[in-house]
Amino acid sequence: ERREPPQQPQEEEEEEEEEDWLRPQPGGGAASPAPSGHRSAGRRVIAHLDLDCFYAQVEMIRHPQLRDKPLGVQQKNIVVTCNYEARKRGVKKLMSVKDAKETCPQLILVNGEDLTPYREMSYKVTELLGEFCPLVERLGFDENFVDITEIVEKRLTQLQQSGCSSLCVSGHVYNDQALNLQDTTHVRLVIGSQVAEELREAIHTRLGLTGCAGVASNKVLAKLVSGTHKPNQQTVLLPESCQELIRGLDHIQKVPGIGYKTAKRLEMLGVRNVCDLQAFPSAVLEKELGVSMAQRIQRLSYGEDDSPVTPSGPPQSFSDEDSFKKCSSEVEVKEKIEELLRSLLDRIYKDGRQPHTIRLTIRQFSSTDKWFHRESRQCPIPPHLIPKFGKENSNLISPLVAILMKLFRKMIDVELPFHLTLLSVCFSNLKDLPSSKKGSIGFYLKQMSPGSGKRVREVDDVSQGEGSAS
DNA sequence: TGGGGTTAT
DNA sequence: ATAACCC
Numbered sequence: 357e358r359r360e361p362p363q364q365p366q367e368e369e370e371e372e373e374e375e376d377w378l379r380p381q382p383g384g385g386a387a388s389p390a391p392s393g394h395r396s397a398g399r400r401v402i403a404h405l406d407l408d409c410f411y412a413q414v415e416m417i418r419h420p421q422l423r424d425k426p427l428g429v430q431q432k433n434i435v436v437t438c439n440y441e442a443r444k445r446g447v448k449k450l451m452s453v454k455d456a457k458e459t460c461p462q463l464i465l466v467n468g469e470d471l472t473p474y475r476e477m478s479y480k481v482t483e484l485l486g487e488f489c490p491l492v493e494r495l496g497f498d499e500n501f502v503d504i505t506e507i508v509e510k511r512l513t514q515l516q517q518s519g520c521s522s523l524c525v526s527g528h529v530y531n532d533q534a535l536n537l538q539d540t541t542h543v544r545l546v547i548g549s550q551v552a553e554e555l556r557e558a559i560h561t562r563l564g565l566t567g568c569a570g571v572a573s574n575k576v577l578a579k580l581v582s583g584t585h586k587p588n589q590q591t592v593l594l595p596e597s598c599q600e601l602i603r604g605l606d607h608i609q610k611v612p613g614i615g616y617k618t619a620k621r622l623e624m625l626g627v628r629n630v631c632d633l634q635a636f637p638s639a640v641l642e643k644e645l646g647v648s649m650a651q652r653i654q655r656l657s658y659g660e661d662d663s664p665v666t667p668s669g670p671p672q673s674f675s676d677e678d679s680f681k682k683c684s685s686e687v688e689v690k691e692k693i694e695e696l697l698r699s700l701l702d703r704i705y706k707d708g709r710q711p712h713t714i715r716l717t718i719r720q721f722s723s724t725d726k727w728f729h730r731e732s733r734q735c736p737i738p739p740h741l742i743p744k745f746g747k748e749n750s751n752l753i754s755p756l757v758a759i760l761m762k763l764f765r766k767m768i769d770v771e772l773p774f775h776l777t778l779l780s781v782c783f784s785n786l787k788d789l790p791s792s793k794k795g796s797i798g799f800y801l802k803q804m805s806p807g808s809g810k811r812v813r814e815v816d817d818v819s820q821g822e823g824s825a826s
Numbered sequence: 827t828g829g830g831g832t833t834a835t
Numbered sequence: 836a837t838a839a840c841c842c
Contacts, residue, residue, distance in 0.1 A: 613840075617838085
């Protein structure tokens with residue numbers, strides 16, 4: 357017994373009505389900055405880029421002799437990802453090492469517990485995209501959203517002036533839908549597909565990485581459509597096929613934004629698939645999940661998403677963690693913390709900013725509820741230590757270990773037995789240094805560090821950012 | 827399951 | 836500080 361969702365076929369998203377200069381801006385003030393790129397409500401063109409099995413690709417670049425072999429990246433007892441050679445032979449993401457080697461005895465494993473190479477490559481990708489367009493939002497290490505509305509707009513007017521009539525889509529059209537080049541929405545998206553192709557090409561020629569792209573009128577649709585043709589291909593979604601894309605999801609948890617917890621709660625309400633969610637009474641949903649969550653996910657279920665592409669910029673936090681079978685003495689804890697701290701201080705040093713908050717997170721063993729349940733304590737970093745973050749950091753280690761051990765004792769009574777399975781240290785609340793000192797601050801993250809880079813963008817004192825006149 | 831990240835409450 | 840989300 358399925359209810360028919362209210363048939364609303366060809367309207368895709370963003371009810372954001374056209375031309376509403378009359379409506380008072382909610383933020384107050386006359387000059388609301390227009391959240392992402394273009395103002396004027398209109399249709400956006402968003403690209404979602406998703407690198408293929410990212411860690412495995414990075415490892416293939418680091419070890420070219422492994423390129424044509426089945427290769428997996430191992431963290432502890434898990435193969436977190438693997439290349440396509442390994443996938444052909446049946447290895448899956450997040451398989452246990454035992455299962456993976458049974459499935460594919462020739463599988464080669466490299467340890468991927470140190471994320472440094474992946475993090476560095478990840479930011480090279482984001483930076484490269486930033487050369488095309490300022491609106492680049494990271495999602496994890498291997499995905500980026502790019503709001504290409506303005507690029508498309510520019511090419512569209514060029515095209516209109518040159519009266520050129522030939523226009524070709526790059527890559528797939530979702531659902532093999534026919535194009536209508538009289539429809540300027542189609543035309544914009546087709547131009548978007550060409551831009552996406554260029555972005556992928558740049559990532560390939562300059563960084564040696566392949567990936568997928570999806571092009572659509574908002575983030576959730578771009579993301580969903582990018583996965584429809586899988587390795588190293590791209591797909592554009594035209595508005596008329598929006599409902600097929602979103603309803604084609606076999607479970608609500610496949611909708612980005614609906615996670616494990618929300619999916620469970622929705623299931624208890626009898627909501628199992630996207631159609632159920634579309635048709636579910638809003639009032640009931642709002643009482644169950646709260647107004648804002650309810651409205652957000654119900655819009656998502658129609659493929660509507662007005663969230664802007666928010667430039668990620670440099671990271672908000674730096675953390676380093678390690679998991680293990682057992683850690684049960686204070687000295688062990690101290691050793692592990694010191695190790696985490698060393699690599700973290702190195703990263704902070706390269707970043708150039710100063711953290712003002714430090715946090716310790718632990719996970720305690722418990723047979724039920726096996727993972728989950730982490731707890732943390734944080735505190736401000738004492739002001740007299742903060743200036744020391746700019747330089748050789750060996751003298752920071754012991755005061756910080758002392759602080760972290762205090763935080764540890766706030767969670768664990770060291771007189772009693774304990775059994776930890778994870779320790780994590782995080783620096784956050786990062787601030788630029790006061791300005792003076794030695795010129796340049798790394799603009800995007802660190803000064804491009806080892807290898808290639810030239811640009812170290814300087815911060816001159818007029819730099820209030822882009823348009824922050826208000 | 828790892829080792830990360832972000833935002834909202 | 837936690838809980839949810841994302842990869």
